[in-house]
Amino acid sequence: MRGVEMHYYAVCKRKLWLFHKGIRFENDGHDRVIEGKILHEQAYSKLQKDIGTEEFVKIDRQDGDVLREIKLTSKMQKADRLQMLYYLYILKQKGICKTGLLSYTKEKKTIEVHLDTQGEQDVRMALANIHGILQGNIPAFQKRTYCGKCAYKDFCFSGEVEQDES
Numbered sequence: 001m002r003g004v005e006m007h008y009y010a011v012c013k014r015k016l017w018l019f020h021k022g023i024r025f026e027n028d029g030h031d032r033v034i035e036g037k038i039l040h041e042q043a044y045s046k047l048q049k050d051i052g053t054e055e056f057v058k059i060d061r062q063d064g065d066v067l068r069e070i071k072l073t074s075k076m077q078k079a080d081r082l083q084m085l086y087y088l089y090i091l092k093q094k095g096i097c098k099t100g101l102l103s104y105t106k107e108k109k110t111i112e113v114h115l116d117t118q119g120e121q122d123v124r125m126a127l128a129n130i131h132g133i134l135q136g137n138i139p140a141f142q143k144r145t146y147c148g149k150c151a152y153k154d155f156c157f158s159g160e161v162e163q164d165e166s
Contacts, residue, residue: 010079
């Protein structure tokens with residue numbers, strides 16, 4: 001399980017399933033993805049970047065005991081937080097205790113994230129749910145407010161029957 005999959009779990013179960021199965025539209029020149037890649041390269045450039053403690057923990061930046069994930073906006077703050085909690089959880093399992101920061105560059109805002117008991121519970125519950133999702137069939141399409149900016153939009157809107165967001 002990679003951090004991006006934890007993020008996708010919180011955003012859209014269908015996107016999670018498709019990404020995990022190797023169906024990836026992010027690399028097809030999608031504007032938001034390109035903007036994110038440029039941001040990733042330029043923001044906080046003085047800090048150590050792309051720290052990978054193992055294949056599924058790739059943190060944007062690190063400054064001592066502080067891990068930093070760089071995001072464009074806080075519109076997906078719940079998903080961003082879960083992704084950071086996952087990184088902190090994996091590291092804690094290895095005996096490494098860190099603090100997380102979510103940096104939203106367009107808003108010039110930073111949110112601190114600590115792995116507490118509730119955060120650990122949230123990660124364990126998400127991991128169990130993700131396992132179930134990935135073992136099943138593709139989740140049904142559910143239109144969400146942010147679908148219009150998603151790299152998977154064309155796939156999901158191609159003849160699918162719409163279901164209300166739950």
